[in-house]
Amino acid sequence: MRYIIIGAGAVGGAVGGRLAQAGRDVALVARGPHLAALREHGLRLRVPQGELTQRLPVVDGPGPLGELRPDDVLVLAVKTQDTVAALETWAGAPVAGGGTAAQRLPLVCLQNGVEGCRLALRRFRRVYGVCVWLPATFVEPGVVSAAGTPLTGVLHLGRVPHGTDDTARRIAADLADAHLEAPVVPDVARWQYAKLLGNLGNALEAVSGPVVSEAARALFTRVRAEGEAVLDAAGIAYADAGEQRAARGDKVTVVPLDGAPRGGGSSWQSLVRGTGTIEADYLNGEIVLLGRLHGVPTPLNELLQRLAGEFAREGRPAGSLPVAELVRLADEAVRHGS
Known part of the structure; x- marks a missing residue:
């Protein structure tokens, strides 16, 4: 699976950087000075083990990626107030083999609160909620810190409105290899x-x-x-x-x-x-x-x-x-x- 981190700020950057460190395929979505810094210097993730630099594909939207892959996972890590704009940008992106992202791809809401998941369900068929327990800071453009140890974070994960499936378990397994724990739960809203x-x-x-x-x-x-x-x-x-x-x-x-x-x-x-x-x-x-x-x-x-x-x-x-x-x-x- 390829993880497309929509909003590679504090939490999104920390999760994307840790997944990349674990050998997973990751692309980052950013804008403004952060986008420029990520392209020029890579993602610099400061963690208790030191500073990690990941040179990853960085885009400002789906266009530069061309057709999305059927194995892509969209990770929505923008603030809730920016959710509608992000969903409108990505929902109609074409997927190789036919259909759109909203029809075919899983969308993981890596956000505080519960409204992001509700907004996502209006557009995407497969939505996953996360209870985010991950202390992270946007230090400066291109630089994110995640000061948690021994784990970077704990991310309860499940289908929205309820349930679990193989996709959730595969995502959780990838996160487990990336200094993150992701218990897969059938009632993720209760944790959120x-x-x-x-x-x-x-x-x-x-x-x-x-x-x-x-x-x-x-x-x-x-x-x-x-x-x-x-x-x-x-x-x-x-x-x-x-x-x-x-x-x-x-x-x-x-x-x-x-x-x-x-x-x-x-x-x-x-x-x-x-x-x-x-x-x-x-x-x-x-x-x-x-x-x-x-x-x-x-x-x-x-x-x-x-x-x-x-x-x-x-x-x-x-x-x-x-x-x-x-x-x-x-x-x-x-x-x-x-």
Whole structure:
């Protein structure tokens, strides 16, 4: 199989680089300065074992690849807000022997949240979801770091909406050879929703910095409890904390890497890079949507969704809102119910 990594940023670059290191056929899809750097210098992946450089085919879309191969696996690693554009670009790409990518090829959603999979199912027949547990950072164009050890990440994998198949097991076997563990599960959404609850803190980190102070941790506890109440009201199952600890154990421990500061999570990185967009609409916003559908108030997640969007659109510095002020805004939002 050839893996086409659509969005070779932090997570996509880490998975693509590790697969290439394991001898798998990989092509990267990127744009702008990152595309130029990958073409000129290769993908430089900084991991605890050192820096790995992979010279791989790099394209900006399906055109330069010609007809896609019947054994291609499309790995969608863009942020959810960029999903529709990516799907529109790749769905109609022709596959050797007839048909299109949407008709014939598996699409693996290597993304936070759950909305990417739903969007993909509108266009692709064979969609696979992943619960992404992989600490990675976009360092600079052409350079990605993945600081986890002994494994780079744990990626629960399954068909969407549910089930498993031979393709999932083949992908998992390739990942297992690439410093990644990919348990194949019939209920991948249950793992994705569990990860979503943790990702509700991404916006908090993005606007007010690392969630380390007592006040920040207490606020995140409230935000997560709001999310759990919504999922419970919606009848949506999610893996509990004990099950997650048992599955991950000490398999992915983050260690400092020279020349590759960990920084913050994906939302923090979006603000630092000045992308102008952020994924809060599909993390905190997922809880807001479900809350509205099932009659559960979600003032804290609404607040974080709104603030994160404002920070991204206005180019405000990551972490620049004092935690005390965020807590004040949160208390006010709860009092007013919005």
